[in-house]
Amino acid sequence: MAAIPRRQKACIPCAESKRRCDKQLPACRRCIEKDLDCAYPQPRKRRRDPGTAHETQAIPTSGHTESLVLPEQTSFSGTAGSDATSGVHPDLGHWDLISANNLEAAFLDEAITPPQITSTAPTPILIPDQALSIHDSNNFLRKSSTPFFLQDDTFRMHHKQHDPDCVTTVEMEPFIGEVEKMLQSWVTNGSSNFIHRRLYDKGMPTCVQDAFTTFAAYANRTPATKETILQIADDRATTLTQHTVNPAVNGIQEIWAHLARVHSLFVYVFIRLFDGSVRMRASAAQQIPTLRSWLGQMWETVKRHNWDDYPSIRDAYRPLLGTSSEFHSDYDTATEIWQLWILTESVRRTYLIIDITLNTFEIMTVGRADCEGYVLFTARCGLWDANSAVKWFNLCRGDARSPLMVPSLTPQPVISQYLSTEFDEFAKLCWSFVVGTDKIQSWVDRMQ
Known part of the structure; x- marks a missing residue:
């Protein structure tokens, strides 16, 4: 034989x-x-053993995977009734331009060899002024490099070089007002400074639909309807946190689903924390640990994701976007990279906004908040609002002197070294609550 x-x-x-x-x-x-x-x-050399009918292969069990849960109501378009074992994956609309074959293959490997989950405790990494140059256009363009937003150090939690307790200097009440404006922009214009317009445009999970309609009603509340809307937010938040199922591990869809449930719960918690009765505020406060836990799980899921499974990342190919004969392949690659950035940048900005909001509430109520560290985010002007992959890609390859990613809570080196016109409004808004609106306005006025 x-x-x-x-x-x-x-x-x-x-x-x-x-x-x-x-x-x-x-x-x-x-x-x-x-x-x-x-x-x-x-x-290994096989040895026929008459006493052994089959050879058993040991499956490694040294890894530990954290149980990830999603609300029972977090269904997706076209997947009603699907569960963790059905093999039916969420319909992500425009996201399925990213190869589904690569996603499934990557997580099949992870099912056999579970990945090691790093500790959720942040590593105190200090960022010197010169560290900004790590995330610039030159680094983005090098053929052998990983795109700037997927480099390992951009997913680390950073701490201030001084003031180890991380006592915030955020101007609290104005910040809460700006967060409310962001949510109002989302239900009015379909996007905000931390929910990208492409994130849910072709496939909004049911839990996000519920949160969207709840905040839309809240934004148009009247004295006669306010209490009813707050009760709806309270009931939906309770359902969201109490009814959970284990999601199918499915690569980028898993990150997207984590982000969806975090957005949903944040809407309900935000409404009741800052505009509810004592009872509503207490109910929302009890859900803060759950929201923080989900926020941490989302961050860890992004950190451990295997980005090398995407052709544009694995092949380190950077499209030229100028040669007509290569237009189609360049377009596909640019679109894949752009969509990965939209997802990861939405995660970064969501983490930043929610973490500061919850810390602000704790400072306003108990006088202090534990600092888990701060994250980096993309701040170059025009990237968040780019209306196509080609536009986004060309902006990334723009002025090499301008940084792409910056620290969220230590803007002083950036303000000292760069012009305000190089950064988007989200960066200026966040930093105005850290160093003061007058200083940011003076920084802006230097160019006028």
């Missing part, structure tokens, strides 16, 4: 890093690109 060819196993560096391996010989593509010593495990 002819020998059955053995299935080639992943190389040792890819297996240890829990990354996909193309299993090419003499070396896989990933090892070549990362200049690693590619070596494959030696196959």
Whole structure:
């Protein structure tokens, strides 16, 4: 009988890093690109044992995966009745331009070899002034580099170089008013400074639909309807937090689903914390730990995601966007990178807004708040409002002197080194509550 060819196993560096391996010989593509010593495990010699009918393969159990839950009401368009084992994935509309095959393959590997989950405790990383140059246009353009927004250090929690207790200098009440304006913009214009207009435009989960309609009613409240709307927000928040199911692990859809439930619960908590009766405020305050937990789970899910499974990231290809013969492939690549940025930047801005909002409430009520660290976000003018992948891509490749990503709560080095015209309004708004509106206005006025 002819020998059955053995299935080639992943190389040792890819297996240890829990990354996909193309299993090419003499070396896989990933090892070549990362200049690693590619070596494959030696196959075991099979020995016929009459007493053993089958050979058992051990599945590693050293990894630990955190249980991720989604509200029972978090259904998606076209997936009614689906569950964790149905094999039916959310219909993400324009997001399915990103290859579904790559997503499924990546998480099939993770199901066999569970990834190590890093601690949720932030690592105190200090950002010197010169660190801004790490996330500039030159770095984005290098063929062998990862896009600026997916680099590992952009997902770390950072702490101020001084003031270890992280006592905030945010001007509290005006900040809460601006957050309310952001939510009003979302239900009026379909987008806000932390919910991108492309995020839910072709596939809004049911839980987000409920939150959207609740805040739309709240934005148009009258004295006669206010209490009814607050009761609706309270009931929906309770349902959202109490009825949960385990989602199917499905790559980018998992990140999207985490973001959806965080947005939903935040809407309900925000309404009741700052415009409700004592009873409503107390009910919302009891859900703050749940909201923080979901926020942390969302962040960890993004951090551990294997971005190398997307062709544009794996191949390190950066489109030229100017050669007509390459237009279609350039467009597909630019669109994939743009959509990944929309998702991750929405996660960053959502984390930033919710964390500061909850800290502000705690300071207003108990006089202090524990600081979990602050995140980086994209601040270059025009990127958030870009209406196409090509426009976004060209803005990223703009002035190499202008930073792409900046720290959210330590704007002083940025203000000292750069012009205000290089940053979008969201950055100026956030920083105005950190260093003061007068200082930001003076920074803006220097160009007039």
